[in-house]
Amino acid sequence: MKRNSRLSLALHTLSHMAGEPGRVRTSADIADHAGTNPVVVRRVLGKLREAGLLTSEKGHAGGWQLAKAADSITLADVYLALDERLVAGSGGDAESSHCSVETGLQSRVAEVLDDIEESLVERLRETKITDVHPSSCSYCGS
Amino acid sequence: MKRNSRLSLALHTLSHMAGEPGRVRTSADIADHAGTNPVVVRRVLGKLREAGLLTSEKGHAGGWQLAKAADSITLADVYLALDERLVAGSGGDAESSHCSVETGLQSRVAEVLDDIEESLVERLRETKITDVHPSSCSYCGS
DNA sequence: GCCTATGTAACAATGAATGTTGCATTCGTC
DNA sequence: GACGAATGCAACATTCATTGTTACATAGGC
Numbered sequence: 247m248k249r250n251s252r253l254s255l256a257l258h259t260l261s262h263m264a265g266e267p268g269r270v271r272t273s274a275d276i277a278d279h280a281g282t283n284p285v286v287v288r289r290v291l292g293k294l295r296e297a298g299l300l301t302s303e304k305g306h307a308g309g310w311q312l313a314k315a316a317d318s319i320t321l322a323d324v325y326l327a328l329d330e331r332l333v334a335g336s337g338g339d340a341e342s343s344h345c346s347v348e349t350g351l352q353s354r355v356a357e358v359l360d361d362i363e364e365s366l367v368e369r370l371r372e373t374k375i376t377d378v379h380p381s382s383c384s385y386c387g388s
Numbered sequence: 389m390k391r392n393s394r395l396s397l398a399l400h401t402l403s404h405m406a407g408e409p410g411r412v413r414t415s416a417d418i419a420d421h422a423g424t425n426p427v428v429v430r431r432v433l434g435k436l437r438e439a440g441l442l443t444s445e446k447g448h449a450g451g452w453q454l455a456k457a458a459d460s461i462t463l464a465d466v467y468l469a470l471d472e473r474l475v476a477g478s479g480g481d482a483e484s485s486h487c488s489v490e491t492g493l494q495s496r497v498a499e500v501l502d503d504i505e506e507s508l509v510e511r512l513r514e515t516k517i518t519d520v521h522p523s524s525c526s527y528c529g530s
Numbered sequence: 531g532c533c534t535a536t537g538t539a540a541c542a543a544t545g546a547a548t549g550t551t552g553c554a555t556t557c558g559t560c
Numbered sequence: 561g562a563c564g565a566a567t568g569c570a571a572c573a574t575t576c577a578t579t580g581t582t583a584c585a586t587a588g589g590c
Contacts, residue, residue, distance in 0.1 A: 250547075253478045257497045272566065283549055288567065305557025308566045321504070332474040333508075336395045354522050355399045362463070362511060366475075369507045378500050392578080414535065425580055430536065447588025450535040 252290050255280050256324050264316035264379040270309040297327030322370035334363035394432050397422050398466050399520055406458035406521040412451040439469030464512035476505035
């Protein structure tokens, strides 16, 4: 995989799980599907577990599973669980600039970008995982 | 500067220019303010010039200037000029996965992210450069 | 001509994300 | 209780986009 694939990986995985909610999947299975590494999968899905979206079981028949109904999970849940800040993260150091405009107003740019970020989350809240799952999915028969 | 600072740099610069539309600024000046390098500034502002947001003059009294009224420039103009794809860029390779869900449906995840990206641009279109410029700006007196 | 500016290419450095290995732990099964 | 299969986690290696830097060509005003 390439870059910033966490969100994509999470969405793919959750989408698959939405198709077969009962099935327990191992990190290795998921990594195969996603063309990546089991450890990477655990890293990403671990965040989703912390956020209460997934559960994981250790041991022999262990693996990953949805913690709640797929239609109760929105993209915002996933996005926030991963600590993504696609827009607002765009600021540089800023440090303590000697520019009077910057220091005096504390760089309103950051403020504006925060607003945009918030709007993005609001928009993400409108889409559920079930909306991502293909409507005509030959794989899960739905 | 740190990471993905292009958008931030562009916004800061345009915001400053909005305060003193007449003034011509050199890459060096701008780089100083932003704590970066003249060449980097030229790279970023060059994109904005291609998009018709700025003009640049070579030679003795050369430099950068707004190409149009600040209140006619939206954040979407800037975002698109820089070819940012904060959301939709999140896909991995995908290559030709052997997963039937992926191949069969061409990964609807990408579709969804494209939609979100579009929403983001729509949201950016609502904010003008003049909205970024501090309302009580001691520097430019406005 | 000279100085100052942009324009651009080529290369170096940085740093975040990803990939990898190794090992501890936990749980079911024999 | 030993074994195998899974997660959990830490430490390290690798990859790669972005940023930073240097160098030089070009253009324009003095």
